[in-house]
Amino acid sequence: MQEDFKTGQVFKIGGIEKPQRVILASKLNDYVIAINLMGKRCVPTKFGYAALRSQWEVGELVKLEDPNPIFSDYLTEKNKAVVDERMAAIAPIVGNIEYVLNSKERKKAIDRLAVELGISAERLNNWVITYWQRGCHELSLINMYHKCGGAGKTRTASAKNAEASSEKRGRKAYRRDGAGINVTPEIRSWIFQARKHYFRTVEATKQDAYDMLLLEKFQDALELDEAGEIFNVDLGRCISYDQFLYWYQRDVSVEEEKREKYGEKHYALNNRPITSDSRGESIAPGFRGQMDSTRGDMQLVASWSRLEPIGRPTVYFLIDVVSGLIGAIYISLENPSGESAIRTLLNALEDKVEFCKKFGINITSEEWPTMGIPSYLSTDKGPEFMSQMMERFAKLGGKENPPAYRADLRGVVERMFAELRRTFVQAEGFVDRDAGKRGSVDSRLKAAWNLEEFTKQVVLWVIEHNNSVNKNYPDDPYLIADGVPTVPAKIWQWGVDNIQSRNREVSHNELIALLYEEKSGSLNQGVLEFKGRFYESEEYMQNAETQNALVNLEVGTVHFDPAALKVVYLRHPTINSRFVRYELNVGLDMQNKMSLVELELLREKKQQNNAPAKAKETAGRLNRKKFGADTNKKATKEKKAAGPDGRGKAAKIAAIDANRAIEAAKQKAKEEPLIIAGGGGAPSTPNGEVQPVSSGPSIAAPEAASELLEKDVRRYRRPYLISKPFGT
Numbered sequence: 001m002q003e004d005f006k007t008g009q010v011f012k013i014g015g016i017e018k019p020q021r022v023i024l025a026s027k028l029n030d031y032v033i034a035i036n037l038m039g040k041r042c043v044p045t046k047f048g049y050a051a052l053r054s055q056w057e058v059g060e061l062v063k064l065e066d067p068n069p070i071f072s073d074y075l076t077e078k079n080k081a082v083v084d085e086r087m088a089a090i091a092p093i094v095g096n097i098e099y100v101l102n103s104k105e106r107k108k109a110i111d112r113l114a115v116e117l118g119i120s121a122e123r124l125n126n127w128v129i130t131y132w133q134r135g136c137h138e139l140s141l142i143n144m145y146h147k148c149g150g151a152g153k154t155r156t157a158s159a160k161n162a163e164a165s166s167e168k169r170g171r172k173a174y175r176r177d178g179a180g181i182n183v184t185p186e187i188r189s190w191i192f193q194a195r196k197h198y199f200r201t202v203e204a205t206k207q208d209a210y211d212m213l214l215l216e217k218f219q220d221a222l223e224l225d226e227a228g229e230i231f232n233v234d235l236g237r238c239i240s241y242d243q244f245l246y247w248y249q250r251d252v253s254v255e256e257e258k259r260e261k262y263g264e265k266h267y268a269l270n271n272r273p274i275t276s277d278s279r280g281e282s283i284a285p286g287f288r289g290q291m292d293s294t295r296g297d298m299q300l301v302a303s304w305s306r307l308e309p310i311g312r313p314t315v316y317f318l319i320d321v322v323s324g325l326i327g328a329i330y331i332s333l334e335n336p337s338g339e340s341a342i343r344t345l346l347n348a349l350e351d352k353v354e355f356c357k358k359f360g361i362n363i364t365s366e367e368w369p370t371m372g373i374p375s376y377l378s379t380d381k382g383p384e385f386m387s388q389m390m391e392r393f394a395k396l397g398g399k400e401n402p403p404a405y406r407a408d409l410r411g412v413v414e415r416m417f418a419e420l421r422r423t424f425v426q427a428e429g430f431v432d433r434d435a436g437k438r439g440s441v442d443s444r445l446k447a448a449w450n451l452e453e454f455t456k457q458v459v460l461w462v463i464e465h466n467n468s469v470n471k472n473y474p475d476d477p478y479l480i481a482d483g484v485p486t487v488p489a490k491i492w493q494w495g496v497d498n499i500q501s502r503n504r505e506v507s508h509n510e511l512i513a514l515l516y517e518e519k520s521g522s523l524n525q526g527v528l529e530f531k532g533r534f535y536e537s538e539e540y541m542q543n544a545e546t547q548n549a550l551v552n553l554e555v556g557t558v559h560f561d562p563a564a565l566k567v568v569y570l571r572h573p574t575i576n577s578r579f580v581r582y583e584l585n586v587g588l589d590m591q592n593k594m595s596l597v598e599l600e601l602l603r604e605k606k607q608q609n610n611a612p613a614k615a616k617e618t619a620g621r622l623n624r625k626k627f628g629a630d631t632n633k634k635a636t637k638e639k640k641a642a643g644p645d646g647r648g649k650a651a652k653i654a655a656i657d658a659n660r661a662i663e664a665a666k667q668k669a670k671e672e673p674l675i676i677a678g679g680g681g682a683p684s685t686p687n688g689e690v691q692p693v694s695s696g697p698s699i700a701a702p703e704a705a706s707e708l709l710e711k712d713v714r715r716y717r718r719p720y721l722i723s724k725p726f727g728t
Contacts, residue, residue, distance in 0.1 A: 014060035285495035289374030327371025
């Protein structure tokens with residue numbers, strides 16, 4: 001009768017190639033949890049206890065000897081301190097069945113413990129896997145340095161028996177008959193010499209060098225017919241191509257290979273060492289994006305005529321580095337500019353379901369997720385990415401510009417452009433690599449696609465890419481354990497659900513606030529005056545809430561694109577994240593199209609025209625202020641010299657009307673007479689007295705006005721005088 005399953009046992013289970021070690025076993029709960037004994041990227045697997053017992057009884061499950069026995073002799077004083085430290089760190093993980101089976105919960109626990117202990121989560125995870133694979137006891141955590149070889153040292157033949165030197169070392173040859181041969185120092189020198197065949201021309205391959213080596217040094221492995229032609233090669237009597245590559249790469253450095261084969265210039269331009277990897281510097285989806293532009297490899301025609309060529313479009317891509325998801329595109333006929341870069345970022349915020357409907361394409365949000373703005377944006381040093389708009393983008397998170405001529409540092413987006421190019425190889429108007437050379441066909445004359453058709457084709461290709469398997473994606477153990485295919489859209493969603501997306505959730509209004517310049521503008525009943533021009537808002541006219549908010553606002557913050565002042569945005573006075581769109585209200589198209597630079601030049605010219613008048617204006621203003629100051633000084637002095645006034649306040653106020661009448665009479669006496677329309681003369685007395693029109697008292701001369709003090713001033717009315725004509 002077989003014994004029960006125990007922790008640490010090693011079995012070979014039918015249908016599973018590699019041996020498994022038991023981590024936990026419970027007959028009562030009917031489970032056996034085991035882990036692959038080989039490899040570092042392993043996860044525990046749950047089996048049924050009764051099912052494994054049945055396989056054991058019929059011989060489908062075989063118990064194996066422990067291939068990695070660990071003895072107490074290995075436990076030195078130094079190792080004991082290391083083991084105690086590691087065991088204390090992983091104890092909360094390895095003994096909890098929930099963490100053993102649930103990879104997500106285990107990762108969370110490891111991350112939490114790593115922070116508490118001040119070590120990396122990867123190291124802690126390696127300790128857990130090592131503990132399970134080596135036998136689930138404290139000695140499992142000992143460093144097995146005695147089994148490690150020296151760095152860079154060549155493995156020597158085993159001395160287990162006298163024939164060990166001729167015995168084929170290394171792994172078993174699966175792809176050829178015979179055991180093969182060992183690489184001796186002499187053969188190793190032949191491999192080094194064979195490099196000359198590879199370096200001879202750029203077109204030569206390492207396979208060519210290997211073939212020449214066989215012809216020159218392994219004639220005994222070549223089987224010839226009567227005519228002296230090779231009809232067979234005994235691969236068991238010569239080195240394999242894999243052996244050739246292994247020893248070639250050990251003896252010939254990559255730098256030497258590139259320099260010798262392609263030359264110093266090519267090496268300096270294309271093979272300089274890089275210090276980082278795109279994915280290695282990104283910790284989560286949305287953390288780092290790469291954006292770049294390229295000229296589309298298609299000549300296009302006008303939308304109104306297939307006979308009118310319009311040139312090549314400009315294509316922008318924004319790609320998430322971790323998942324490879326293409327999150328935004330923008331295609332136009334304009335040269336690269338800051339505005340185009342901004343429109344690409346705006347597309348990253350756009351709902352892709354609605355975006356694709358513009359081209360008659362129906363998708364789900366899972367096929368093309370909305371990416372948002374990455375925390376860090378990697379671009380080249382093109383003018384569109386060095387503009388003021390893009391510099392303000394850094395406020396959202398970060399922007400970095402790798403060195404010039406290093407497209408390899410933006411390999412993700414550059415590779416996408418290369419793949420996009422292949423999409424249009426069969427299309428009319430495709431620009432091939434011979435374009436512009438003598439004898440080549442001018443692709444502009446073959447153009448047949450318009451911009452809308454080109455854009456739709458790019459959109460379809462992006463959807464295809466986002467939902468295609470990336471065979472070269474790194475082997476992520478957590479991704480594989482969760483059964484996630486290496487598809488950009490799936491990786492993105494898995495990362496958002498499990499790692500937490502690091503993109504910036506920025507709205508269209510927030511982009512306006514950060515990427516557009518801002519200055520103050522004045523308002524009057526909802527009409528905006530900015531830069532000397534007037535703007536009106538349709539939202540203000542139709543939205544009562546907006547009217548109530550702006551109707552009494554006199555000064556507001558205006559966000560604008562300096563290159564396009566036709567539309568500006570007024571920040572809402574109470575809702576900081578909201579903007580009200582204003583459009584220019586002018587009658588002249590020329591003013592409607594003016595940029596900020598043009599408007600500033602126009603205003604500068606206006607100031608130059610006003611400069612002479614400004615000097616005269618200043619002189620007049622100074623004269624006025626001088627007269628005011630002199631008069632104030634003189635009046636104060638004369639009033640003080642007139643002596644004290646013994647009247648009370650009531651008497652002074654009561655005399656105001658009488659004094660006013662006297663002063664008015666004196667003023668009229670000094671004025672020139674008015675001419676009556678029609679030329680009629682005014683009635684007057686022989687001594688020159690003025691006859692008033694009304695029936696009120698006549699005023700003979702200013703000196704007689706004192707007599708009015710004796711009359712009732714309350715009945716006094718200012719007379720409308722008819723004076724004699726000028727010059728009489």
